[in-house]
Amino acid sequence: MRLDEASLTRWGKRIGATTTTPVVIGLRGQLGAGKSVLARAIGEGAGVTVSMPSPSYNLLLRHPADMGREVVHLDLYRIESSDELWELGWEQLGLNHEIVLVEWPERAEGLMPAHYWVIDLSVPVGHPDLRDVGAERVGAPPDLAAFPMSLSGS
Numbered sequence: 001m002r003l004d005e006a007s008l009t010r011w012g013k014r015i016g017a018t019t020t021t022p023v024v025i026g027l028r029g030q031l032g033a034g035k036s037v038l039a040r041a042i043g044e045g046a047g048v049t050v051s052m053p054s055p056s057y058n059l060l061l062r063h064p065a066d067m068g069r070e071v072v073h074l075d076l077y078r079i080e081s082s083d084e085l086w087e088l089g090w091e092q093l094g095l096n097h098e099i100v101l102v103e104w105p106e107r108a109e110g111l112m113p114a115h116y117w118v119i120d121l122s123v124p125v126g127h128p129d130l131r132d133v134g135a136e137r138v139g140a141p142p143d144l145a146a147f148p149m150s151l152s153g154s
């Protein structure tokens, strides 16, 4: 699916508004691919009321959301060892009422949980304002809102 930023944001908001918890979503793609744009949209849809800052330096930020849920936003770009993951409380993630959004999940290598989504974002050659978006299940995570039907669809 190829989406402009408005459509990607709309999809993210629907994911946040509708997902059951716990759910873990890995966001994969190069710098500038739109991982944080999508993470913020999911957070907004889930009812996070602050503007979600980048977790690049803290690695992990938690935001209360609605219906007793919590958005846990991680950016593993700077992670250097699995020790740092344990320090973040990695083993406790993806429980209870959490929507866990992991940028750079590939940095966690074999340490991702048994059930999660991977959303892949890439910039199509010659289309800097569009993103090719794919979503893949690993294990049996809960359903996500379906893709928007078209660039302008709701």
Ligand SMILES: Nc1ncnc2c1ncn2[C@@H]1O[C@H](COP(=O)(O)OP(=O)(O)O)[C@@H](O)[C@H]1O
Residues within 6 Å of the ligand: 003, 004, 005, 006, 008, 029, 030, 031, 032, 033, 034, 035, 036, 037, 038, 103, 128, 129, 130, 131
């Ligand atoms: N279709 C699109 N979807 C998402 N972001 C887009 C799109 N087109 C342009 N952009 C821009 O790309 C950038 C993505 O940045 P960001 O989400 O921080 O990337 P990442 O977290 O993957 O490094 C933003 O500046 C955003 O405005």
Ligand SMILES: [Mg+2]
Residues within 6 Å of the ligand: 035, 036, 054, 075, 103
């Ligand atoms: Mg980012």
